[in-house]
Amino acid sequence: MSAPDSKAGYNIHEAKTNFSKLVSRAEDGAVTIVSRYGKPVACIAPIELVRMPRKKGLSFGALRGPMNMSWEEFEALNKELDEEILKDFEDSIAEISF
Numbered sequence: 001m002s003a004p005d006s007k008a009g010y011n012i013h014e015a016k017t018n019f020s021k022l023v024s025r026a027e028d029g030a031v032t033i034v035s036r037y038g039k040p041v042a043c044i045a046p047i048e049l050v051r052m053p054r055k056k057g058l059s060f061g062a063l064r065g066p067m068n069m070s071w072e073e074f075e076a077l078n079k080e081l082d083e084e085i086l087k088d089f090e091d092s093i094a095e096i097s098f
Contacts, residue, residue: 011035030045
């Protein structure tokens with residue numbers, strides 16, 4: 001296993017074990033991707049990089065309560081939101097110089 005300061009990605013166990021070091025790296029401007037079963041699920045990054053302006057439209061909690069939609073409609077909406085979130089994340093990462 002590489003030294004914690006030389007890796008850009010960690011599995012969840014490694015991230016928990018090295019959390020203080022990863023936060024220090026974030027303070028120095030580094031971005032660390034955390035994966036579960038090989039799939040990236042989170043990142044530890046400087047707060048300046050993840051504060052994004054609010055978009056007009058839905059806000060957190062806007063869809064509380066029962067929703068009347070089929071599973072297929074839900075999956076389609078979820079895929080669309082996942083793609084939008086991933087694009088926003090990739091756009092914010094693109095601004096970082098490694």
